[in-house]
Amino acid sequence: MTESKMVISVDAMGGDNSPRAVIEGLAIAAKKHPDIRFIVFGDTAKVNPIFQQFPILEKVCELRHSAEMVHNEDKPSSVIRNRNTSMFMAIDAVKKGEAQAVVSAGNTGALMAISKLTLKTITKIHRPAIVSIMPHRYGRYVMLDLGANTECDAINLAEFAFMGNILAKRALGIARPRVALLNIGSEEMKGKDEIKQAAQMIKNSKLDIDFIGYIEPHEISNGLADVIVADGFTGNIALKSIEGTAKQITRMIKDCIKGSVLAKFGLLFMLPALVKLKKTMDPRQYNGAMFVGLNGLSVKSHGGADAYSFSCAVDNAAKLVRQNFVPTIREEIEKVDFDELQAVLYDLY
Amino acid sequence: MTESKMVISVDAMGGDNSPRAVIEGLAIAAKKHPDIRFIVFGDTAKVNPIFQQFPILEKVCELRHSAEMVHNEDKPSSVIRNRNTSMFMAIDAVKKGEAQAVVSAGNTGALMAISKLTLKTITKIHRPAIVSIMPHRYGRYVMLDLGANTECDAINLAEFAFMGNILAKRALGIARPRVALLNIGSEEMKGKDEIKQAAQMIKNSKLDIDFIGYIEPHEISNGLADVIVADGFTGNIALKSIEGTAKQITRMIKDCIKGSVLAKFGLLFMLPALVKLKKTMDPRQYNGAMFVGLNGLSVKSHGGADAYSFSCAVDNAAKLVRQNFVPTIREEIEKVDFDELQAVLYDLY
Numbered sequence: 001m002t003e004s005k006m007v008i009s010v011d012a013m014g015g016d017n018s019p020r021a022v023i024e025g026l027a028i029a030a031k032k033h034p035d036i037r038f039i040v041f042g043d044t045a046k047v048n049p050i051f052q053q054f055p056i057l058e059k060v061c062e063l064r065h066s067a068e069m070v071h072n073e074d075k076p077s078s079v080i081r082n083r084n085t086s087m088f089m090a091i092d093a094v095k096k097g098e099a100q101a102v103v104s105a106g107n108t109g110a111l112m113a114i115s116k117l118t119l120k121t122i123t124k125i126h127r128p129a130i131v132s133i134m135p136h137r138y139g140r141y142v143m144l145d146l147g148a149n150t151e152c153d154a155i156n157l158a159e160f161a162f163m164g165n166i167l168a169k170r171a172l173g174i175a176r177p178r179v180a181l182l183n184i185g186s187e188e189m190k191g192k193d194e195i196k197q198a199a200q201m202i203k204n205s206k207l208d209i210d211f212i213g214y215i216e217p218h219e220i221s222n223g224l225a226d227v228i229v230a231d232g233f234t235g236n237i238a239l240k241s242i243e244g245t246a247k248q249i250t251r252m253i254k255d256c257i258k259g260s261v262l263a264k265f266g267l268l269f270m271l272p273a274l275v276k277l278k279k280t281m282d283p284r285q286y287n288g289a290m291f292v293g294l295n296g297l298s299v300k301s302h303g304g305a306d307a308y309s310f311s312c313a314v315d316n317a318a319k320l321v322r323q324n325f326v327p328t329i330r331e332e333i334e335k336v337d338f339d340e341l342q343a344v345l346y347d348l349y
Numbered sequence: 350m351t352e353s354k355m356v357i358s359v360d361a362m363g364g365d366n367s368p369r370a371v372i373e374g375l376a377i378a379a380k381k382h383p384d385i386r387f388i389v390f391g392d393t394a395k396v397n398p399i400f401q402q403f404p405i406l407e408k409v410c411e412l413r414h415s416a417e418m419v420h421n422e423d424k425p426s427s428v429i430r431n432r433n434t435s436m437f438m439a440i441d442a443v444k445k446g447e448a449q450a451v452v453s454a455g456n457t458g459a460l461m462a463i464s465k466l467t468l469k470t471i472t473k474i475h476r477p478a479i480v481s482i483m484p485h486r487y488g489r490y491v492m493l494d495l496g497a498n499t500e501c502d503a504i505n506l507a508e509f510a511f512m513g514n515i516l517a518k519r520a521l522g523i524a525r526p527r528v529a530l531l532n533i534g535s536e537e538m539k540g541k542d543e544i545k546q547a548a549q550m551i552k553n554s555k556l557d558i559d560f561i562g563y564i565e566p567h568e569i570s571n572g573l574a575d576v577i578v579a580d581g582f583t584g585n586i587a588l589k590s591i592e593g594t595a596k597q598i599t600r601m602i603k604d605c606i607k608g609s610v611l612a613k614f615g616l617l618f619m620l621p622a623l624v625k626l627k628k629t630m631d632p633r634q635y636n637g638a639m640f641v642g643l644n645g646l647s648v649k650s651h652g653g654a655d656a657y658s659f660s661c662a663v664d665n666a667a668k669l670v671r672q673n674f675v676p677t678i679r680e681e682i683e684k685v686d687f688d689e690l691q692a693v694l695y696d697l698y
Contacts, residue, residue, distance in 0.1 A: 075538075137597065147533060150541055184496060184585040189424075192499055192582060217586055218593030233541060234586055236533040237566055241590035244567030248486065249598045249630075256626040263622035269615025270606065277605040281598070 005037050006321055008314060009099035011090040012042030013069035014106025015303045015310075019047045022105065025310025026061065027054035032311070033318055034060075039093050041066045041086040064089065070106050072303070076113035087111060091118045094296040101297035101317040103288070105305050111298060112148055112291060119296035122330055124338050127152070128293030129160050130232070130300065132239070133171060133316070134286055136223040142168045142177075143220075145232040146239050146289060152231035154197035157181065158341050161202055163292045164227035165209050166332055170323045177226035180215035182234060190214065194231070197345060204344045207336065217241070243283065250281075288313030290320065297326055354386050355670055357663060358448035360439040361391030362418035363455025364652045364659075368396045371454065374659025375410065376403040381660070382667055383409075388442050390415045390435040413438065419455050421652070425462035436460060440467045443645040450646035450666040452637070454654050460647060461497055461640060468645035471679055473687050476501070477642030478509050479581070479649070481588070482520060482665070483635055487572040491517045491526075494581040495588050495638060501580035503546035506530065507690050510551055512641045513576035514558050515681055519672045526575035529564035531583060539563065543580070546694060553693045556685065566590070592632065599630075637662030639669065646675050 010026060012019040019042050026038055037060050040047065044065040051057055066086035070079050082088060087106050093099040095118045104111050112130070121128055129145035142164050149156060161179050168177035181199055183191040188199070191214065202211045215225050217238050230238065257263045267274075287309045291298040297320055301313035320326075359375060361368040368391050375387055386409050389396065393414040400406060415435035419428050431437060436455050442448045444467045453460050461479070470477055478494035491513050498505060510528050517526035530548055532540040537548070540563065551560045564574050566587050579587065606612045616623075636658040640647040646669055650662035669675075 073536075137600070150533070182586070184499070184582055184589070187422075217589035218596070220590075221593050221597035233533055234583065237531070237583055237586050238590045240533070240566035241569075241587045242594045244570050245591045245594035246598055247567070248570035249595060251486070252626060252630065253602070256622050257619065260619075260622035263619040266615040266618025270609075270612040270619070273605050273609035273612035277601060281601065 005035055006318065007037045007039060007099040008317055008321070009039045009041065009090040009093035009102045011087045011102070011104035011106055012040050012047050013066070013086040014104040015301060015305055017304070017306060018105060019043075020050050021305055021307045021310050023047065023050045023054065023057070024307030025305070025314065027056055028307060028311035029314040030056050030060050032315070036060065036318055038062070039064060039090075039099055041089045041093075043067070043069070043086070070110045072107050074107060074110055076109045079107070079110040080113050080117050088114050088118075091115055091298060094298070095119055100321040101299060103299045103301060103310075103313050103317050105301035105303055105310060105313070108147065108300055111300050115291050115294055115296070115298040119294040119298065122293055122295055122333055124333050124336070125159055125163070125293040127156050127159070128291050129163065130289050131164060131167060131292050132286065132289040134242075135280065136221050138223040140172055141220070141223070141226050141228060142172065143228040143230070143235060143239070144292065145230060145235050147232045147236035148291070149232040151233070152194060154194045154201050154345060155338075155341055157194060157198035157229055157231065158201045158205070158207070159293070159338070161198070161209060161211070161227065161229045162207055162333075162336065163329060164229055166329050167290075167292060167325070168226045170325050170328060171320060172226065174226050176210050178212045178224070179209050179227040179229065180212050180225035182217065182228050182230035182238060183214035184216060186214050186216060198229075201341050201344045204347070205341050246281070246283070284309035285312050288316030290316065292329065295326065295330070297321060354384055355667065356386045356388060356448040357666055357670070358388045358390065358439040358442035358451045360436045360451070360453035360455055361389050361396050362415070362435040363453040364650060364654055366653070366655060367454060368392075369399050370654055370656050370659050372396065372399045372403065372406070373656030374654070374663065376405055377656060377660035378663040379405050379409050381664070385409065385667055387411070388413060388439075388448055390438045390442075392416070392418070392435070419459045421456050423456060423459055425458045428456070428459040429462050429466050437463050437467075440464055440647060443647070444468055449670040450648060452648045452650060452662050452666050454650035454652055454659060454662075457496065457649055460649050464640050464643055464645070464647040468643040468647065471642055471644055471682055473682050473685070474508055474512070474642040476505050476508070477640050478512065479638050480513060480516060480641050481635065481638040483591075484629065485570050485572040489521055490569070490572070490575050490577060491521065492577040492579070492584060492588070493641065494579060494584050496581045496585035497640070498581040500582070501543060503543045503550055503694060504687075504690055506543060506547035506578055506580065507550045507554070507556070508642070508687070510547070510558060510560070510576065510578045511556055511682075511685065512678060513578055515678050516639075516641060516674070517575045519674050519677060520669060521575065523575050525559050527561045527573070528558050528576040528578065529561050529574035531566065531577050531579035531587060532563035533565060535563050535565060547578075550690050550693045553696070554690050595630070595632070633658035634661050637665030639665065641678065644675065644679070646670060
């Protein structure tokens with residue numbers, strides 16, 4: 001491995017379909033990104049046989065044995081004490097500077113806990129957040145927090161807005177992202193206190209953000225905002241509601257067509273158009289939620305990811321490494337006077 | 350009007366398409382329910398011309414003039430002081446016993462505020478909730494609170510569970526509804542304190558509820574629960590996320606078919622199957638959110654409802670009147686020792 005190349009460390013044991021989906025996913029990613037090297041952590045007895053089926057991986061991967069793994073039911077408080085899991089070792093490689101990002105399909109709470117402990121939160125940021133890039137009618141948007149923090153105060157929300165803004169600039173290439181707070185109404189008086197306070201805070205602070213106010217969940221798909229900010233509980237509820245409904249409707253349409261011979265015949269003519277649509281809608285390509293606010297890039301793949309889906313999470317990680325996301329966010333934060341946010345809050349109340 | 354018939358009072362001035370959609374909707378409802386009489390409140394100068402286009406209404410409607418109306422931007426605190434609006438008068442008719450239910454497509458906050466003030470909350474219930482009946486894969490479910498209470502404590506949630514349980518029995522005919530709390534994980538430790546406390550409360554109390562624990566939003570459509578309980582903020586976020594995604598996907602499929610001649614041809618063969626699907630999915634038929642926990646039935650139609658949609662809200666109101674929903678809920682509540690819930694909470698902490 002030459003040192004000049006991008007290196008991504010990978011937890012081969014995380015997720016429902018590990019290590020097969022992970023290794024297969026790396027093979028897809030390796031074809032797409034010949035310039036990336038991978039350090040893969042896992043039980044070599046399980047990983048090696050699959051590994052050998054993909055000759056492309058031989059040149060670009062370094063396999064490292066990890067005796068243990070994080071399980072889905074493991075609590076964050078226990079996983080942070082075990083340095084021998086594939087997840088811990090993969091994250092640690094980022095801390096040591098061996099890799100620029102880590103990708104894991106394992107337990108979200110564990111990944112967040114170890115990432116926080118190991119990579120540490122960026123100075124001035126109170127809490128990291130989970131962020132994802134999702135599709136709306138006319139493009140894509142950034143949404144955070146998707147579940148790292150069940151309860152958030154106004155300052156947390158303002159910090160999320162700040163970090164989401166930088167991510168939208170970098171990852172979506174939007175020069176001046178429109179940032180909105182997720183709420184149940186668009187009027188100023190609507191919603192919870194912390195949301196109202198965060199709105200005042202962002203508006204009255206010197207944060208250089210194009211803050212457009214509140215957005216309601218049913219407006220998200222209309223592409224009115226590029227960055228959508230919520231506490232982790234609300235963001236997670238919205239995310240899972242969106243995912244669940246998308247699945248339900250797709251399934252209902254499938255069931256309906258299956259039940260009719262005539263409809264099946266009609267489907268033949270529609271296939272070319274539908275294939276295109278399916279490609280746009282395919283949730284797998286949006287796989288790879290990032291933890292922002294840490295001194296290192298930690299990317300969470302969906303636990304149920306298949307190989308293609310896992311490769312998309314790697315794509316996401318690679319993109320942010322190329323765009324210097326973590327150093328940029330750190331630089332931008334240094335310029336900001338976050339104490340001013342607190343002062344704005346005091347002025348308001 | 351003979352006194353033995355069911356009477357529903359109607360706010361003709363509420364909603365984006367009022368009074369036309371309301372009056373047309375009543376004509377549809379009148380055809381369906383020849384046994385219902387309506388007292389319609391509104392500006393007669395505006396209502397009368399439309400009214401005369403539907404001869405069926407003449408026999409079953411009584412028009413009453415109201416000089417004023419509630420506007421979308423009116424604040425709850427101001428609308429409760431004006432007894433001359435069509436909304437206030439329509440709700441007041443329920444209080445006076447002239448009608449058994451009221452239906453309005455007006456401002457939700459105003460409808461809730463006037464309904465609470467006029468009809469009063471049922472003794473022992475701390476807060477009324479907004480509830481709706483929605484479709485899942487195998488049938489329908491009840492979800493509450495959809496926005497009446499931004500912040501809720503564990504007792505509020507337990508009371509919603511209790512009322513939702515009765516509604517599912519009555520409106521959905523489910524002998525023993527499965528009741529779940531909406532949360533971001535299924536494990537006991539997940540979520541906010543009030544949700545965890547409510548779970549313990551329901552489990553350890555003598556409430557006769559088939560409590561199945563937590564449900565995550567993406568599991569709702571799989572029909573795992575008949576009653577889904579959340580605080581008003583979370584419920585509203587989930588509801589609007591579901592509605593927005595359903596619209597987005599339907600629109601994406603339409604756009605995709607429109608863009609291809611071949612697909613349009615194929616669509617011809619699919620139409621019979623799709624018409625059936627559209628009927629099941631048509632959100633208009635689920636129109637009519639109810640306020641539960643009040644001494645009277647107040648039904649909120651979607652503000653953007655068309656005539657058919659408004660008639661569905663009337664259907665919903667009629668169904669619950671026939672099933673004696675309000676008296677039943679009051680009787681059931683009388684049997685319950687709600688203080689015990691509080692005691693359960695003290696025992697736990």
